[in-house]
Amino acid sequence: MNNPFSYGGIVKGKTFCNRVSEQKDLIRAADNNEKLFIHGERRVGKTSLLKTVIQKIEKKRGICFYIDVWKCLDEDDFSRVCASAFAEYAFKEKRSVGEKLRTLFAGIAPSFSIDETGQPSVTLLRAHSNQTGPLIDEILKAPERVRAMEPDRPILVVFDEFQQIREISGSKLEKIIRSRVQEQQSVSYFFCGSRTSLLKKMFLKKGSPLYRSSGHYPIESISLNHWRPFIKAEFTTAGRVITSETITALVEATGGHPFYTQMLCSALWDITNDTVSASDLKSAVNLLLERENSAYTTLWSALPELPRKMLRAVATENPLFKPTSGKTVRTHGFASPSSSKSALTYLIDRDHVAQNKDGGYFLVDRFLGMWCRRNLTL
Ligand SMILES: Nc1ncnc2c1ncn2[C@@H]1O[C@H](COP(=O)(O)OP(=O)(O)OP(=O)(O)O)[C@@H](O)[C@H]1O
């Protein structure tokens, strides 16, 4: 039987563990035309959750537009990606495609073709030479125009990896998005991303164009009581035996983080046959640490001295609560609170370290944490 655990791609259906209350919350938010900024650390399962929610909303005849900002390098890319996503509505409905496209993009002369993957690809020109203002401003009116054509269906626009907007345009696109989104009272918007610190700056910092424009919704790791039946079922369906104690130890090792939990389950599956023992779990962890050893060594060697000290401090304290306290400064060899603070900022900005809801700092890559504790403790 193939290894049922997968990590790296989008998971759905049988391979998607729980998230029942998150799905309910997000579907309700979409039904109520809410604007939400959704954040969670890297690989915690945001895209998989959003895609599952979209699938359920579409089943109820809702209209969803999923826009991945990650691949956009400039405003022009963003305009095209948005236009293609909105245009899909006209293509999906099949009837009066041309008329629908002209309604969605009134003021722009859209020319569409279907590319080799079956996706609509779009070229946009101004319909009138006397028009001014950015094209994207016009394109972002499309969801409201869909609303006028579909008064009774829920409409949701999802921007994934939304923080990329700041990188490609400073705050220019955020200003345009804010004014368009504000006008669209009966369309729901989800702004999702993994660079939590940057997203918080965009949505929670006074003076930022999107400041307090949406509610915020954190995506956390999956709890042990949800992982337990999921992991047990995968092993027992294949006639294998795994105890609750082993599953508990496994989920404790990964903190329930979906990517690392699937990665460890997958390694454990590969090295066992009938019965999984506690020592098999240790072997699976060792296997992963050996596999990642060269990547972690390279990462460690490439870090400047102070961030290295902070990486080790966070890994050994696990989590680190007071990064600038006299005790942390003394114990971990910093010259001052400001040098420990700038080392921490360096690691947060590069997504190596994040903060949990109790305020403690931890290493995002759970295996890097284990590797540091094993190899770097003095
Ligand atoms: N509900 C889930 N059940 C089981 N595994 C999951 C679940 N959600 C995520 N995963 C695991 O985590 C991995 C990453 O998921 P996903 O790409 O959805 O996360 P993400 O937060 O969007 O990541 P990124 O920060 O890279 O955008 C998946 O490949 C899968 O192994």
Ligand SMILES: [Mg+2]
């Ligand atoms: Mg994602």
